[in-house]
Amino acid sequence: MRRFSAVVSSPLFVCRVLSGIFWAAILSGCTGSGEGLDNSGRPLGEAAQLPLSAEFDSIQAHIFTPICSVCHAGGNAPEGLRLDAANSYNLLVGVASTQQPSTLRVRPGNPDSSYIIQKLEGTAAFGERMPFGGPYLPASTIAVVRQWITEGALRSPASVSAASFALSTTAPQDGDVLEAGPAQVMLGFTRDLDTNRIATADIRLQRIDLDDPQALGAAISATVAVPASNPRALLVIPGEPLVEGHYRVVIADPYGVGLADLDGRPLAGHAGGTNDVVIRFTVGSTR
């Protein structure tokens, strides 16, 4: 051990290590070329490329995904706020801030009372100005977020009515092909779910045969839950790993007593069982 100490303390050793690090740094200068990627570093085509405008999807693509979700994503997201595309809307709009529970993160119609604006502008009472460590968003960019909130903080003004109770997003999305079976299927809605109605809803996870589309799917046991942190999301959690194959999630409502929001609105275009919601996805390369 003494000999080792003498060796690593010698100037020659230090020079060699310095030299090694230098060349390692040169060789590992492996910054991505960005080829085939969008501004967020995601493969082209994965998300729509929109100019920055006061619409949620545009704000997601230009601000939340490329800037905020570097930290605000995954199981360790600060303050439980995930700003990746699958979760951000449901964790922002109408949800109380954890740092200042009396203030909503986004209060539709009122940007000054929205915590996200306070955090972006550096006027929040608690914590760091965001984005953490800077650079902070230009006033013109924050103005776009303000405008989106002023106009009601809609999920997607072009397709979703603020008054309706509708499915706004799913993950996986209909038609997705996944490399591995998802741990859960997430259904996002435009309004808070009435959790008392979950038990009466007919929600099924099925394995299906694409060659025989009329056949009834093979039922797969699954747990259905509304996460406490996100009352607009419904999780369908398989009771077993989803192996290679085709699957679908069906929300049926033959008796008009299924999913509803807190005001008792049934799912848009869904009452009476005539328009079941169906999300199909494939695990593996099955054709």
Add this chain to the structure above:
Amino acid sequence: MSARIGWLGAALVVLLSWATAQPVRAEPYLAVRQDLKCNGCHVNPTGGGMRNDFGTAFSQHVLPAKPGGAGGWSGKVGDLLRLGGNLRTGWSSMEVPDQNSRRRFDLDEVRLYADFTLIPQQLAVYVDQRVAPGSAQTQEAYVRYGDSTGWYLKGGKFYLPFGWRLEDDTAFVRQTTGINMATPDTGVELGYESGSWSTQIALTQGSGNAQADSGHQVVGQAVWVQPLWRLGAAASFTESELGDRRMAGVFAGLHTGPVSWLGEVDFIRDEGFLPQTREFAVAIGELNWMVRGGHNLKLTAEFFDADRDVDENEQNRWSVVYEVTPLPFMQIRVGHRRYEGIPQNDLQNRRLTFVELHGFF
């Protein structure tokens, strides 16, 4: 004009710093250089925050270019109370391609620490309160129980043990893991400090579960500390309603003459990105060269792969920081960070130049 004022301001900060001046928060390279564990200098067994008797003496008599004399601040107020604090302020210039440069002064943070000894050598209450900017916010607040066997238990709100507790919270390894000195968590931590080993395991709520009624995080690390070098391994599992996260990392330190080396590599697997999981890889290498007493040159190289299944998305960050500790309790840091990422994302290719004055007591 504004640029000239900015540079003038920066020069003023440096001058003021030299004339009045103070040093560092958690700086693991100092532990490597001195062959110490984190608890060698800090009250907190996992490092950071308030310094203990040795840490306070070290910052007065060893760290500065001009050591202080006897009789300086010890942090002790009587036998049962220790106080401390931290202030960081400075000037920075951020340059983003195709955007106007932003140059500004900021009061980064002011923190106050207190450690109340309830039963000497056994039971204490520790508080780390951020008092500025903005409203007061508790960063850490926990009860700590330990005895001469090396075991300790703490419960409350605290920073999690995972890898190097770097001074720079914006380092890729600290940002991406979500375990840094801006994201404390609430729970309990069990630790064992003995001989060559420093180990901790914590069960907490998980910062990602801040609004959830359920979910938890289990995080731990073990460090084998030897003369001149050390090797550690860390792991974390977060159960969350919206997707679990697993992390694993290895980190090491080596002390060769005037140079201290730090390295850390972490792998993260996240189920939070639907419809599929996403895997990240992140690494840092840091060199600290003690040019002479009170002068340290810090060079860091960092790597971040934001999705291992996606090619050509890798990012790097390079930093050069010169740290001068002219007097006890004061440090001046001048640095430049260069971010390199995909060309279509301007923010991934920004430059940061900063001058920071850091004082503590």
